[in-house]
Amino acid sequence: MEDQSAGRRGNLLPQVLWFFFIAACVKLLLVPSYHSTDFEVHRHWLALTHSLPVSDWYLDETSPWTLDYPPFFAYFERFLSIFAHLIDPEIVDIQNGLNYKANSVIYFQRISVILSDLWLLFGVYRLSKKLEVKRRDLMWVLIIWSPGLVIVDHLHFQYNGFLLGWLLLSISFLQEGRDLMGGFVFAVLLCFKHLFAVAAPVYFVYLLRHYCWKGMVRGFSRLSVMGALVAAVFAAAYGPFVYHGQIQQVLRRMFPFGRGLCHAYWAPNFWVFYILLDKELAFFLRKVGFNIQVPSASFTGGLVGDSSPFAVLPQITPVTTFIMVLLALSPCLIKAWRNPRPGMIARWIAYAYTCGFLFGWHVHEKASLHFVIPLAIVAVQSLEDARHYFVLSIVSCYSLFPLLYEAQEYPIKVLLLLLHCALMWIGFSAQYAEDAVARATAPAPAPAKKKVAQSKLKAAASAEGGFVIGWIGKIYLFGLLVVEIWGQFLHPYLLGDKLPFVPLMLMSIYCSLGIMYSWIWQLRWIIKPT
Numbered sequence: 001m002e003d004q005s006a007g008r009r010g011n012l013l014p015q016v017l018w019f020f021f022i023a024a025c026v027k028l029l030l031v032p033s034y035h036s037t038d039f040e041v042h043r044h045w046l047a048l049t050h051s052l053p054v055s056d057w058y059l060d061e062t063s064p065w066t067l068d069y070p071p072f073f074a075y076f077e078r079f080l081s082i083f084a085h086l087i088d089p090e091i092v093d094i095q096n097g098l099n100y101k102a103n104s105v106i107y108f109q110r111i112s113v114i115l116s117d118l119w120l121l122f123g124v125y126r127l128s129k130k131l132e133v134k135r136r137d138l139m140w141v142l143i144i145w146s147p148g149l150v151i152v153d154h155l156h157f158q159y160n161g162f163l164l165g166w167l168l169l170s171i172s173f174l175q176e177g178r179d180l181m182g183g184f185v186f187a188v189l190l191c192f193k194h195l196f197a198v199a200a201p202v203y204f205v206y207l208l209r210h211y212c213w214k215g216m217v218r219g220f221s222r223l224s225v226m227g228a229l230v231a232a233v234f235a236a237a238y239g240p241f242v243y244h245g246q247i248q249q250v251l252r253r254m255f256p257f258g259r260g261l262c263h264a265y266w267a268p269n270f271w272v273f274y275i276l277l278d279k280e281l282a283f284f285l286r287k288v289g290f291n292i293q294v295p296s297a298s299f300t301g302g303l304v305g306d307s308s309p310f311a312v313l314p315q316i317t318p319v320t321t322f323i324m325v326l327l328a329l330s331p332c333l334i335k336a337w338r339n340p341r342p343g344m345i346a347r348w349i350a351y352a353y354t355c356g357f358l359f360g361w362h363v364h365e366k367a368s369l370h371f372v373i374p375l376a377i378v379a380v381q382s383l384e385d386a387r388h389y390f391v392l393s394i395v396s397c398y399s400l401f402p403l404l405y406e407a408q409e410y411p412i413k414v415l416l417l418l419l420h421c422a423l424m425w426i427g428f429s430a431q432y433a434e435d436a437v438a439r440a441t442a443p444a445p446a447p448a449k450k451k452v453a454q455s456k457l458k459a460a461a462s463a464e465g466g467f468v469i470g471w472i473g474k475i476y477l478f479g480l481l482v483v484e485i486w487g488q489f490l491h492p493y494l495l496g497d498k499l500p501f502v503p504l505m506l507m508s509i510y511c512s513l514g515i516m517y518s519w520i521w522q523l524r525w526i527i528k529p530t
Contacts, residue, residue, distance in 0.1 A: 123168030
């Protein structure tokens with residue numbers, strides 16, 4: 001038995017690489033497809049990090065796409081630029097102008113994202129190496145074959161898989177009780193992309209309580225080691241810019257609060273309802289005779305570049321959103337302090353990113369990946385978690401559809417979502433139907449025979465029917481189909497060019513309902529007694 005188990009563990013790496021290979025083949029087929037302006041953004045970052053000294057990276061304005069990520073990501077671009085220069089020197093020529101579209105740059109950047117996903121693979125491998133086979137394979141499917149990552153990284157174009165690999169790696173260390181390494185990897189992640197800092201309060205409270213709270217002398221020693229390690233990471237990232245007196249410039253680039261509360265495609269979060277309420281109040285008050293001035297950057301205009309778009313309700317500032325995120329996080333922080341369990345860390349981190357998505361400032365729809373991917377770890381733990389994840393991941397993926405607005409990409413995104421639904425259904429059915437049968441056939445204690453017998457019958461019935469979701473989930477998912485049919489087919493046919501903002505607005509509102517429900521569901525799990 002031991003030899004068989006050891007053999008299985010030894011074969012784990014080739015198995016996970018096979019999952020990666022299948023995903024890479026699909027992604028290679030998508031190389032010629034649509035890409036957003038982010039493609040040129042990263043191409044320019046390759047050029048500026050290759051052509052300019054470090055002291056000029058955050059000062060460069062030769063392109064509208066100025067560097068606004070933390071230094072480690074700039075160093076990552078500098079590393080990629082070495083290979084880009086070997087393939088085509090024009091890629092890294094800062095004087096090359098905008099929108100360089102040679103095949104060399106298209107293939108290089110697309111393949112660089114595919115290869116960078118190997119770091120995501122490493123994070124998934126470390127998280128799943130001790131799981132039983134079915135749960136492990138299910139986690140691989142949910143993360144490595146995530147349709148959201150395909151849409152955002154391999155069509156729209158970004159490097160979220162690489163960044164999420166650091167997050168998963170950090171979670172894997174924390175789950176193993178290796179707190180120092182978990183904190184170190186998270187600090188590295190923050191120096192790659194600062195938007196992951198939403199989970200920093202969870203890390204701080206958890207590590208302080210679980211790692212440092214070990215008596216006065218020992219605790220102070222551990223706190224000093226952790227603090228020195230994190231400080232060393234930030235010193236390595238920001239030290240050169242502190243030396244050149246540019247740290248304020250770097251921070252201005254990283255935190256451009258003037259962009260406004262909402263992104264151009266109103267991410268499905270709490271502020272959608274706040275904006276709608278403001279518009280409805282303004283409309284009603286104008287009808288009854290009040291002189292209400294509606295700001296030019298209205299909800300239907302995308303709210304780009306205007307941080308004060310409200311006509312009636314109080315204006316929202318970055319400080320307001322910061323306070324709201326902390327308040328939403330507070331139950332999780334209290335729980336992490338009272339009972340710092342390594343097995344709960346993935347759930348707490350996912351909840352933190354859900355709070356940031358719902359109540360944060362200038363949230364992009366792509367940020368839903370920050371909590372959907374960690375929740376894939378949780379989804380393989382129980383039937384209830386699986387049901388929640390099934391609906392949430394569909395909502396998240398659907399909310400990304402506007403990123404691919406050209407007609408030729410429409411079948412791709414629909415097929416990706418449908419394939420994801422089918423794989424989830426098959427995987428969850430196989431896993432939890434088997435669990436239900438095991439529970440139904442397990443012997444029950446004598447005092448509870450009648451009650452347990454009833455629960456066994458329910459479990460067996462559930463197993464016979466496979467993986468099922470509740471009627472509320474079914475109705476909600478059917479509503480997504482209605483929203484899509486209206487926006488894609490009925491609205492253009494019935495209204496033509498009138499009210500062009502309505503399909504996007506309906507999508508944002510409807511997806512917001514799903515994300516808000518997920519937040520409440522996660523909060524219920526956070527606060528329930530354990």
